[in-house]
Amino acid sequence: MNFILGMLGSMPGAISQGLVWGLMAIGVYITFKILDIADLTVDGSICTGAAVCAVLTINGVPVGLSMCCAFLAGMLTGIVTGLFHTKLGIPPILSGILTQLILWSVNLKIMGKANVSVSSRTYEVLLSSMDNTWAIIILAIFGIALIVALYWFFGTEFGCSLRSTGCNLAMSRAQGINTNYTTVVGLALSNGIVALSGALLAQYQGFADINMGRGAIVIGLAAVIIGEAVFSFAKNFALRLLGVLVGGIIYYVVYQVVIYLGLDTDLLKMLSALVVGLFLGIPYLKKRYLRRPKRKGVKTNAGN
Amino acid sequence: MLVIENAYKTFNPGTVNAKTALNGLNLTLREGDFVTVIGGNGAGKSTMLNAICGTWPLDSGRILIDGDDVTNMPEYQRAKYLGRVFQDPMMGTAADMEIAENLALAKRRGKHRTLKWGISKEERIEYKNLLKILDLGLEDRMSSKVGLLSGGQRQAVTLLMAASLQSPKLLLLDEHTAALDPKTAAKVLDITDKIVESNHLTTLMITHNMRDAIAHGNRLIMMHDGHVVIDVSGEEKKNLTVESLIEMFNTVSGREFSNDRTLLS
């Protein structure tokens, strides 16, 4: 009984963290699902957001403004990756890894050390792990606002051109879309959102840390995959984004339960990666062994 | 309308795979010309269309569309002059987007894409009427993802996107019926004729079918080794037969025309 109560007691914390990572996963969704790019910048940009927000806040900048700056800094990291990819022709995965490494140094320089504290006892922050109810409310508001904003954006003329870029490059260019530009904008938007979630995470846990982004892409992908599975009925774009947010929550609730069951926490990252790897492989395995014909768009830009 | 001057393009230069695909190509199209293009595999037909579209830069030569020198213009900027239908039905549309969304993308070709909503109410009515003309039942499926359509339906939608929503200066068709079954191919070709005629479009249509090449358009060119070797129009074109065309080709290329089944099909 105590065991169950203890586990339930840790649920509000799991939900808060899940919401933060769900927000972050919405950023991943933009690159991974819409642009069809696996962007590894996020492992660095989440920490950039946290670092910018923490450092500005402890230097007296109002937390709202600090978070805006974190968002902009995140966009900048996405632009760097986008330029590596579109201007230098470097494959997107490698572009992301390069930026990630750049950000390791940049993040250290921003913070001046490996860890910066922004405790809610000392500073005026928006949320903290001391008050999970409040944190959940704030994060839910952020999540809903973000989903509404993205639903609008991807329905606009410009947003549609981003979606078509991810769907069919050759066709997009033939329709007069500057696909280099849309790709860079998509990466910027995605990493802006990731950095914003980093800023929220720093406030929630009370510090920014140089290692906080390690493996973030895997958690983001896990949330995207769980969200798609749970909301597989959803045709509507806003609902699918909501699915990703819920996916983040489910991931962290399961995570808490697993910890409570006494699993060695050192193994958690490995297990996450294995589970995500398995789910990413499912479409391939299905095609290989089930032979169900399914039409899909062509993503090459080769002539014929 | 279109001028191609001394165009050269070699792929993989300086390697064993070097291939000169455009070899001093010259071609001038007058406004309203409907030119059919034939030629053996590897003659450089698709490469010519890619050069016009700006898929990659030419090694040398010039391309003018409607009097504008587009030689150094990136592909997405040239798109405002051009409508294009690819050979592969998957290439011309975005599979994960709705039919209406695809059409709306084409409607804005060459225009600035703003933060206004992607499809207006009036547009939906316009699209519905356009789709009705196709007579494929697509007018009731405007919110379906294009990926759910058959190859022929996708090609028909691509045609609308290339030629109907905005009149291009130049319509480029690259064996756009080759991947379709004969009945669907005939239907798509029929739609093509209607659209070209009603919008008075200047058109380049590559086809692997000599009969189609003779039956459509007012001018016929044959390509060989990266340039134009036969160019007939007017009365002469009307009187062409498959046999006379093969004879002309043999004379020009100086070799017996291989009994190319694709060309005679």
Ligand SMILES: Nc1ncnc2c1ncn2[C@@H]1O[C@H](COP(=O)(O)OP(=O)(O)O)[C@@H](O)[C@H]1O
């Ligand atoms: N992107 C490319 N890279 C390398 N070689 C190419 C490329 N595009 C075309 N080629 C080569 O150029 C020649 C002409 O091709 P193409 O224009 O596609 O012929 P077709 O007349 O059959 O359409 C072929 O030998 C082809 O292999």
Ligand SMILES: [Mg+2]
């Ligand atoms: Mg070809």
